Structure formats: C-alpha cells, structure tokens
Amino acid sequence: MARVGKAIGIGAAAAAAAGAAAAGVAADRAAADRRILDAVDPDVDFTHTPDVELVAVATDGVKLHAEIDTPDGWAPGQLTVVLSHGFCLAIPSWIFQRRALLEAGYRVVVWDQRSHGRSDRSEIENCTIEQLGHDLRVVIDTACPEGPLVLVGHSMGGMTTMSLVRHHAELVRERVLAVAFVATSANGEGLTDLGFGPLVGRAIGQAGPRLLSRLAPHQRWLAPVRRAGKTIEDSIVDKFSFDSPVSEKLVRFTSDLILATPFEVMAAFIPAIQGLDEYESLTALVDKEVLVVNGEGDLLTPPKHSAAIVDRLPGSEHVVVRDAGHLIMLEHPELVSSQILELIDRATVDLELGIPVAAKPRVRRFITDIGRRRRVRRARRAESVTQARRQASKAARAKVAKPGAARDRGAS
Template identity: 30%
Template sequence: MGAAVLVSARGVRINAIDRGAGDPVVFLHGIGGDAGNWAPQLEALAATHRVVALDSRGFGRSDRTYGRMSLADYARDVLVVMTELGIGRAPIVGLSMGGMIAQTVALTAPQRVASLVLADTSSSADADMKADLTASGAAAVAHGMPAVATAFMPATFSRAAVAENRRYVRDFEENFSSTDPLTFNIGLQAIAELDLTDELHRIDVPTLVLVGDEDALTPPEHSKTIASTVPGAELVVIDDAGHLSNLDQAGAFTEHLVRFLDAA
C-alpha cells in the first residue's frame, strides 16, 4: 500500500499512508473505515501524484481518544498532518464522514484547499439522521461492533456486492467490526451536529460531488443539495454503487476522480 507515517497532531498520533511523488492529494475515509478503504484510488494515482490517506483520530492505526470530538476537531487534525508532511495546499477527497470533514476544512481553512471531491456524503443532519446516528452509537456500545456491522453492510454496499459477498465487502465488514465502539460513537455524535448547508456558498474551489445511485446512508438527494449549493460544483451519480462508491465501482469512481484532478 505504501509507506505508513505517524504524525503527532495535538498530542495524538495520526497514522497516514504517504506514497508517490508529484502534486499531493489528501484522502479522508468514512466512519468505521481507515486509509486502506482508498486502496484502488491510491494505486491508480500514486504513479502521478503524492497520495496521502489519513486514519482519522480513533480509527485504523491512529490513537484513540475518548473525549468529545466535533467535525472541526477532526478537520484540525487534517490540517496539522498536512503541515507536518510539508503540504501547504492540496485537493482533498473525502467520503461519507470524510466528506463532512473535507467540507469543514474548506470552510475553516480555505487557503489550504486546492479543490474538493465530496463522495457519498451530506452537509447537514436532519432529525431522522440524528435519530439513526444515536441508535447506531447506542447499539455499538451496548452490543459491540460486529452486530452493528451486520446491520450496516446492506446499507453500505450495492445490492449486487452484498449478494455476491464480494471480497471488499468482507474486508470492510471485518475492519468495521474491529473499530472501537466508543470512538465510533464519538464520531457519530460529531456527525449528528453536522450543519453546513447554509455555509456551502462560501466554498470557491473546483468541487466534484460523487454519489452511488444505491447509497442508502447518504442518498443522492444529499449530494444534489451540496452540488446545487457549492458554486460551480459538478455532480456525478455512479450507477450500481452504494455508500462506498469508490469500492463498489472503483473503476468509474477513479476515472471521474482523475479527470477532475487533471482539469482542476
């Protein structure tokens, strides 16, 4: 996968994959995932770019912390890691919770963001979404992550991927199941506070919004809201893809990503 580096961010060690050379691109994964979720895209881009994929605080090989976190806190970690790795400004690619963090970075430190790719994500949490997040967090703490993973998989991947039990579905479920339930709940609580829609008009960098047509966790309507609010944003709906469209349809996702980065 490439060299792993540990960067100290405000007293916490953040793990990151750092490989390739050329213009940097920063990748942010979704909740319950890690930097490895970006494997197809890192492999494709490393020949022409420096690709940096973080394990967000509490996930993957990064340190666990058990205090309250906000999306702004996760965003500050991203900025510290970029600084420590000598990256002043870069495109930021975020999926799901990573897309929420990417929006936050763009709004709080616009000078650090060259362009944005927001995949299978949302810009605000409505009452139903907050209720689902609260229930999922409570279930994780009470019953453990494997039970939550079993419930999440049908909503995370396309129907075909789940039915065929594809390898990346199994790998993600195994990784998701090993997530610390407390840090998972902390992340869900941060997502529940998401309220960025009214601020998106301030984003003034090239923005690509990608979403799977079968995304049940952040349905295409969420992406349509983002794309219609960020000035000049492009929306692409990926066929036969669920919430992790970068894995469900890795080829199509990567093709759109490369095209966008080349043009931005």
C-alpha cells in the first residue's frame, strides 16, 4: 500500500492545483459513471458495531485499538480469524469480510496498526515491519490468547504477518491453522513504480517521503483544497485502488479512509516497506495452508510479487482475480470472502485427515467475478434506457411547443 500513500500525497498537490481543464473534465466524466454504479456495490452502510473493543499495549507502550466479533454459539478454544489491514487503511477496510466470517460462524479480530485508525501514533524509529510483527503478537495475546488461528493480511498487513512468522515462529507452529496473503509482497523492490516503470517510479519513490514530510505541517489546511478537487482526488484513488468500475460511494469511502492517515505517518512507513525482505520468513509456512490472492490489475503490489510468494510455498493456492486492483477486498468483497472461507475449510480437512500440506500440489487459478460484471452491465443498460427516455420526452415536449410558437410569430 506504500504507493497509494505517495499517490495520494501527489494527489493532494494535484488537487491544490486543480487547474488542469482536461484532468477536470476526465474526472467529472469518471464521477458521473461511478454515480451510475451506486447500486453495484453491496451494503451502502460501511459502519459496524463490534461485540468488544479493547486496547493491546505494544512492546514500546503504543496502544493498539482492536475489535472482536463473536458469533452465537462460539466457545473458547474454537477458531478465530485475525485480519490485518494495509498501509494508509484501518479496520473499516475489512467491513465486508468481517461480516461474512461472522455470518459463517467464526470469531473475528480486527485491529488498527500503529499510527493508523484509532491506534496511538508511533515514534518514527518504531515504524518498521519488524515492530508490526511484534504488535500483531500483542494483539493475539490480548484478544485471542487460546485456540487455533487463521491470519489474513492485506498489503502491509501481509508483511506484518510475515514478520510475525519470523519473530514468533512458536506461535505460528502451535496455533496458526492457515494464512491468507491478499495483494501483498515479501520484498519491497519495485513497490514504488506506480505503474510508470522503474525509471519514473524510482524518482517518485525517492521524492515521496520528502514531499509528504513537507506537506505534513499543512495537512489540516488541505481540507478545503480536498473539497475543491474532490473529483480529481477520487479519480487518483480509483486508478490506484481498483481495476473495474466501482460506485462513487465506494471511491469516496476509500478516499476518506486513506486521507485520514497523517502525511508524516505515510512518510515514516514508506522506507520500511521499500526495504522489506521477508522471503526467508515464508519457509516457516510450508506446512500450513496458504492462500495468496491478488488482482491482475494491481498497480501497487503487481501480480509478480504474489507469484514470488507462491513460488516459495509448494502447497499454496494462488488466486488471480481479473478486473481487480489493489483494494480487492473492497472491489470484489464476496469473492475474497469466499476464498478465505474455502481456505479455512481446506485447512480444517487437512487437519482432520492428517494430510501434509507440503505434499499437496501448488494450485494457480484465474477467476473472473462474473456476477459483478453482470451487475455493472445491468446498471449501465438501465442508465442508457433512462437517458433514452429522457431524450424522447424532451423531444416530445419540444415538438408540442413548436405549433404554439409558430402561432405567436404569426400573430405578431
């Protein structure tokens, strides 16, 4: 998620300059198209009331906000799913998955990583992937100290999971049943290309932290600028977050979530992500069920990063989703939720039958969210019919008005 942060920082400056007429026209057209698709995305309400809210205290004293959802009939010692969000995001980014998992009967723990969401701000020197791994351990010890676990991490959250695996191998060995890596990477190389290629991308990556640090003292003054350039900002977020048509409400929800992250926090974590190398950590997962999910059109953590994870895990399942970008869990929520539920089912069967994961073949599947494609087509078709009816009605009114106008001219 590092490049989202930099893209948004650049986007704030672009919004401040909101002058480019061509960009404004394109953004307005994109916004109009997204308004048509408001019925496509599920669950307009992005709020969620947890059963329990708690605070886990990190090794350096930072207070980490966590929430727990517990289904009816759940008993201590049963499975808990822990969801770790990505860079510049927070707990709400998992809204669809936590609902689906809860409905399926699983206890769910979600948490805000340090300096994100409702967790405390961290000292810059502790904004590291290593520290995030220790943070996840503290959250687990506080929120779910017993019973089997399934760990799910998106983007930086996946990196956090890898750090946990490296630094707390005994916990993983004894309690973790399965792991899901969603749109993430085990290595920071190339994570700053922003889809522009290494030359331009490297320059953006180097300038990003400095730019964000300079903007940080002025962030509160950017609110009016954000409102003035909202359509441009939304278009930037749309480009780097999604790869299929999404609704205006989803893009606005995503924009507000990302821009809630202070610029200095973005700047602090970018070097940590760029310097990431967790390939060795993956070796501890060869006997665990692992799911790797990525969007084929992800500009921030391109598919090759997911493929590199899969190559090191012989028994893993790799799902590549067409028409999907970096925020795949929001763009294709039902699909991602179903993949996580299938992962849990596979891991449970393996455990019951004593099937060694390392002996299973590696699986790579390409999936298209056909249901979503159909909803998009229906929404656009309905809008076309509505527009045609409006044009016909307008033409009819004009035709009726013409004889009267002619009589008025004759009378004069």
